[in-house]
Amino acid sequence: MIENLDETHDPARRSFVEAANDADSDFPIQNLPVGVFSNTADSALRVGVAIGNHVLDLKKVSLASERFAEPVRNALQESSLNALFALGRSAIRDTRRIIGDMLDHGSSGNQVRRHAADLLTPMEECTFHVPTKVANYTDFYAGIYHARAAGALLTPEDPLPANYKWIPIGYHGRASSVQVGPGGVRRPLGQRPPAASGAVPSFGPCERLDFELEMGFYLATGNRLGRPIPINEASDEIVGFSLLNDWSARDIQRWEMYPLGPFLSKSFATSVSPWVVITDALAPFRTAALSRPEGDPRPLDYLFDVADQAGGGLDVHLRVLLSTEKMRSTDERAIEILTSNAKYLYWTPAQMVAHHTINGCNLQPGDLIGTGTISGPSSAELSSMLEFTGAGLNPITLANGERRGFLQDGDEITFRGRCSRQGFASIGFGSCVGRIESADLSIARANH
Template sequence: MYDIDTTHDPKLKSWVVSANQTGCDFPLQNLPFGRFKLRGIESGWKIGVAIGDQVLDLRAVGLIDTDDMNCVMAASPEARQLLRRKLSEGLREGSSQHPLWTSALVPQDECEYTVPCRVGDYTDFYTSVHHATTVGKQFRPDNPLLPNYKWIPIGYHGRASSIRVSGSTFKRPRGQTKAPDALIPSFGPSKRLDYELELGWFVGAGNEQGEPIDIGNAESHLFGVTLFNDWSARDIQGWEYQPLGPFLSKNFASTVSPWMVTMEALAPFRAAFERAAEDPQPLPYLEDEANRARVAFSISLEVLLQTAKMREASEAPVRLSATNTSRAAYWTPAQLVAHHTVNGCNLQPGDLLGSGTLSGPESTEAGSLMELTVSGKNPITLPNGEVRSFLEDGDTLILRGWCETDGATRIGLGECSGTVVAP
């Protein structure tokens, strides 16, 4: 488990002036990793760290000798902490590296980005009990939660090849749907396209096949976290998901933010893992009593929507909902790792674990339109008069996230946006 050290000191300032501005997502205490290149340049992807409104090229300053992010992610916790200390010291006010490192900075708005690492496998979990309950009520009003939910981190394996970086567009998916009163299914574009407010936890060092990762050591196998939107075609899903689960309703696109905020950076924002007394307590392989007081995280999240009409009128996106992981997540990242590997499954650097839709207990904390509009029965009216039950062509959905607490410098996860276009 990563603890607070000198790199988290809120008094630290950077010689990159923009990193010291109030509300900056990427102050010196953050230092998230991503892959970038200058816009319009046909060069390979480089590994960078965001600092203020700049990107520092890590290979250019001699901190790494590779452009393979997965190799960096596979490093030991000790090596990663050493790299973080070197970055922090080199970017601090008064650092002797200032003159040398200045030439390795690139303005973020002059860069293009890609998925922050090579994703070999992607597993989507279902960690929000509030989301599971709200959605379950729409299908099983008297028994919304299935018997296994509070005992086991529910998950399924998704499609890694269709994960794209923030700012991408994707075509509205097509597939089979079946109306309740129809005799046969029909084929065509989804009419109930939805978003899912999620976090993506990236695996760092993996494990050998047949060797489970102990719950007490699970967090050391995670590299960091990103914002993640696992778009969902609800009408396609409703027809296809039994008995084996989602398929075409999920495999067409997922969107991830370009920056991985490291587990080290999250250390000041830990929260207690709490389970209601009347709920089942985790089985021993999912329980670490020594870390219960600080094994979860407090990450604030919000969802915004900008329609094509709003863009044309230069109107800003509007907030649809907001929540915090301490209110939304029923299972911790460490528990996801421990459960995923308890049967001997081998994780690898770059594997992505989606949190599943993160919804809080209040209606204003819903992480999907299926919840916000009660499966389309209660459409929402936007400030410009437009109405939405589900997403329409031209809609841009934006996720934002940040961490803040007393005695620590606020850090951000950046932004994760995607736009649906006609098929």
């Protein structure tokens, strides 16, 4: 059942920005994701909206129009989205509607069309920045197919933790190393597990560098310390979604993760896409939560809401593409190595928020939450190299003959996401890109 639809979802709507009307555009007028950008003409960071192949400068637009409420206008003068998100879902919904009206093909009399050259910047002239000043980043483990596949490599007889079907498992990541893609990801250094029982660990560059295909979502007003967010209110705290790559150093992780979980194997980098697709834009693409097999427990009451079970999932088709240094040297295009879908999450985003705060933990505007790796039930939908190469034992062979068990220096990983449904305009998330840079070997030699 699709709810909360309005004129902003009308598939017949068109923008005067012609590229937004292309059927394959990620950013039609029905989308209007927000982000932070700068350009060569103005190096100041400011809030923008993606429309077709352009970025609309919301700082300038809000100053030129009386349609924006004063709190929104003030928030749009900031260099991040935190202040805007802090106004909550209702204010952001109204802002999206106003922007859509301004970009509509029938808007011949408004400021945007009259001053398009000043207010719209081609994307290729823009530099994009992390959308919010991320104070807190939490990563969950909500993809059950990933949990099973990864767990089977360690404990094949019992791959899922005993608590997996009872609580959304997560850990607190490092907010300071969240970066926007495209960007370089330096291969981390660290301790690697001993080669044999009783041997000493080695030190050096990670030898099993991996990606994890996830989605991220950003928080709105948050909650006061000691006041949990009820499950039936949790979805109102989710402003929007992006693509997220939780880079992982598998060998370092294997050695360090017991008993407290990942540390250096995750904290070196997390990449997010530049655009935050507003939750309201995703209304046509909501889906039921993943159906639980017979015998699985019903979530405890604080994690169960009928409406969330009926429409708390998202139908987002996800793709991972790989480009190697050798491929780029011969002008070969990146190749798709796997696909998946956000609907495969065992726990919904609202359940993650409710669980995160049940102990009284206070979430803040602009906080980032990762879903965990979103693998699917088939072998073509295993969304990390750890899974689809069997921890490197079964490397994939690329069309040019190169083989990969894990990522090598110069490899570039691109995530893409797109929503499609009969009767609605398709929308996308843009891309999240990261290229592996070699480790700083001078540090490795100094510690050898």
